[in-house]
Amino acid sequence: MISAIKHSHFYSPERLFIMLGLVFVLCVSAAIYLEAYYLALVPFVLVIGIWGILDISKLYYLLIFVLPITIEFYLPNGLGIDVPGELLLIGLTALSPFIFLLKFKRSGVNYITHPITIGLLFHLGWILVTAVLADSIVIGIKFFLAKLWFVIPFYFLSLYIFKDKNRYKMFFWTLLSMLSLTIIYVLVRHAMLDFSFSEVNAAVSPIYRNHVNYGLLMTAFLPYLWAFYKWYDKGSLERLLIASLGVMFLVAIYFTYTRAAQLAVVIAIGCYYIIKFKLVNITILTSGIIAVLLGFYFVNNSKYLEFAPQYEKTITHENYDNLIEATIKLEDISTMERVNRWVAGGHMIGERPWTGFGPGNFYFNYKNYMVSSFVTYVSDNPDKSGIHNYFLMTMVEQGVIGLLVFIIFLFTAIICGSSLYHQIMDPQMKALVMAATISIILIAVTVLINDLIEAIKVGGMFFIAMAIIVREQVRLRNQA
Template structure:
């Protein structure tokens, strides 16, 4: 051992002993973790890829906590994402000339930058600027850690496979422990919420995470089959367990999204995604016109006494189409409020994150339900309408343009790509994006660490695998910064 290394070793050992001693003497046991944080900080500066793989592994395992002052965060994912975004900025400033411009200036990336730029503009004009600022900062480090950094690191099919494994095994653990705990309640629909803490906030987050990752599970199965290894245990064993976990999450949106993903697989293979998107857009506009014309939506006002929460899943399904399910009708309550808000701020909206603070003044009492006081301060449950309310018509336009760009360019990249592994990754990414897009119709999931992270990761992989050329060394990460993992 060289004298320099010996000094580093002695200094670190002394830091460990001092931290443990202070922790024991003071009772502040968190001090004992200081050496670990120090090691992580040094390792991150030397090579932040290890921290990136850790971040991916923590997506299924992280937990949501409320800090003093009413601030909510996701631990440990959000602090790691913030740190990685900061490291990325330093890295970008130093090595930008060596970056692969095909990815960072790809049309999909440019559309995302435009979408984020308008969020910043809308934040300036927000009704409560501080709330909008928090929303914008969270969006920036989400994009930094889960889109820009993957453009730098996930540049080969092998690295994409590592990404999939980093998330798959922790998520499988969450699913298995949820099933075991749920079995203790006889797989009761009413008691499922007891089985997901501390990993998942609710059954929508749980089912959404499983559903969004399902195409990547299919990618791992395809990869294993292509390498000639036995894959039947993965297909029949884990595949069946995975579908069982989704089924017992009792989330209608997950079922519909997965069925839509199966249809989308064949639509993409047949190059029919563009006309399909046009049909979806026309259907969405027609639905909005139908409900708003001559106040037609008032005909669907619920009966306050019969709109209740149901304890059996079969009752929930029947209540849904009878418009007697409380979660469905509470969505109507908030959608009507959102629709009433739009004319007052059509250009810049009320500001990102401001819907919850203002919607009660715009509600219609005809749609009131037992939970309309909203003690959880949850959102509008439609990401597209939320964007329109909070960011105005330009904000919705840029969001839809970005999502359409991902799908249209992604389909082109899929058919242009000759490498079979890269093609499989592009398809998995496209299906994951479509599943999240479907969830966004009746949920606000694009800003969550369980689903939104997978969305941005999938978009980044579509870009990198679309520009990947087999046999070429990835040029996104300068070789001088860290040793290769390949």
């Protein structure tokens, strides 16, 4: 249908230009006359809309390009928005129904009925249920809407965009180019500060919210560097460039001083062999048993109280070596503030175990559930940050059911990815599926001490990786 529009008698670049010109004049005139200057933005929104309907892939790749340089801003009403990335997410979400309706094919049913998509839809559905039942319904519904314009472009639109290898290459090089520029920017700024641990957040600002966000985005993308390195022939310029940038990534990850990101590099190697030797199922089962036993150990007879910090000794450390030592001794303030919020979260779960307090409602309630012996110097939480454990956050805000839905969704993606890796014969696609699966696992591991699946940069990589697995699994089934 879009092709028909382009080739119709009515459509021509000249007519379209004249129409947009008239709309521009009318809107600017109305904006001046009514003193409603936002009306002047209507023509630009219209241009982007038309452009998106005629070829939405260009807007999609624009989103990928600006993803690393998207900056979080706070509006006067206290709400945060990521510019320009989130604006593009909203625009792509608005355009997606037109694309799906105009381009929907019978094979599209295979994507909707895929186990990962079904798991995602259940996850979204339960978020909506808990949003309606939330302590603050307004916050819950806002969270749900933000999740929608997050998932639709990064997951559903990715399924539409990734039609062939050239589209994957475009995704890789588009993201790599801008991400590499931000890394160079941060390394240069950090070098001017003598690579000081205490100045790392200043070095990544304003592009990244903090060194954790910066480090985990690189970690999530690192497996794709390995995959696309294997896509190109030995001795090729592309392979040499990817290898060089890979070294830069590793250096940059070290100088983030982000413990989760550094550990994830090592975990990535282990993940490769776990998938390669078909040990995913036993690893998931073992991890689940260990998590349950640890939870029972700390909760039984209030054992967790023995790990309460000494208030005077739990401080911020300005030297990275001291930080590692303090972490082991439970004297690092960032680690122990996490524990403080985990303990508060545990008490919140006890009060509302099934539906939780509602999406986005943790911050507004957790201080009433803090245990005084776990309070630290930064417990006033001026940054309004979350619980720093995505799984625990999900259980606090969406209840035990919400956590189970998310875990099933997550494990389904990992199992499907590892299974697909062994089914695909094409070595390039094999490497890509391995990279996507490892990326999901690394994000899942690192959010044990962070909440970054809801952050545009890391969360975007999470859902794109899932889309890659679904797209290639459906393609393989269609070829059978």
